[in-house]
Amino acid sequence: MSHLLAGLDIGGSKVLAVAVDITGPDGRARVVESVRLSTGLGPEGVVDTAARALRALAAQLSGDAEARPDDWFSGVGIGIPGLVDAENGKITHAVNLGVGPGGLALADRLGRRLNLPVVVENDVNAAALGAAAHLRLGRVDMAYLSIGTGIAAGIVLDGELRRGPHSAAGEIGHIPVDPTGPLCGCGQRGCLESVASGSAIAARWTSREGSDLPPGQDLFAAAEAGDPTATSLRDEVAGYLAAATRLLALTVDVDLVVLGGGVAEVGEPLRHAVANALEAQATGSEFLRGLDLSARLSVVPRDQPVAAIGAALLARTPPGSSIPEPETVLQPDLTA
Structure with a gap:
């Protein structure tokens, strides 16, 4: 075979x-x-x-x-x-x-x-x-924050998926973060998914004329070019994603939060924006500063x-078993 x-x-x-x-x-x-x-x-x-x-x-x-x-x-x-x-x-x-x-x-x-x-x-x-295997995390605890049409997280603890008894572990996209926010498809108002997903960005930002980039990537490019409207929306979205990162870190205390999904095609500018938001949110909290959440953030390489x-x-590790573990892993390979 x-x-x-x-x-x-x-x-x-x-x-x-x-x-x-x-x-x-x-x-x-x-x-x-x-x-x-x-x-x-x-x-x-x-x-x-x-x-x-x-x-x-x-x-x-x-x-x-x-x-x-x-x-x-x-x-x-x-x-x-x-x-x-x-x-x-x-x-x-x-x-x-x-x-x-x-x-x-x-x-x-x-x-x-x-x-x-x-x-x-x-x-x-x-x-x-896949992200844990690519980064060669071994038994490192990790949350993968998928930012695409919706928002959800995959959680890997000690090398094993955490699904939960109802298969709902990581469904953080339906946690409300803004009581005055837009109505979410789940019936609640102001869910993370309704304010920070790829579809939420597309609802508020139209790619500029002549651009062939998806709305999320175009938003970050326009902000980088100095567009004040784009900068404001980028920072708002980054703030919500920082809240999602903080939520994952404080509930399951993972070593690493990896940003993925379609919006993560933005790459390092997305990680920088979320890291900056995390640092700003920790300004008044010695507790949050001590956790150093911005240092736990990574982003999936675009070509993976x-x-x-x-x-x-x-297919090699059936449901309930662990991810393949490298023979020796001293540190997560964040440069891969």
């Missing part, structure tokens, strides 16, 4: 499938091939898209359009939005995928179709595992598809 693992990051519009090699001398997951496809909606569309992506991945690896995925991969991991029963490989309430409360037994259906073992995990949790990589690693 092949030593390669397959990882799929399934979103509402696109699917990214990667082939991952974990046999290198440094033990780090290495992407050797990738495929992007549009996502088919509904239970049938999701299964069909996943199967097509895996067949396309095998075809690219082999140069043979008829290549079988089970000849190339020892297992498949899938990161997907919605409520995920990781133990049974089922998803429900993935609204953007057209999967409702009736659910989809994705692991069983895809596994039987392709004759491969399949594991399924929430996409943010998969990204948390951590959700797909984390999903692939889950």
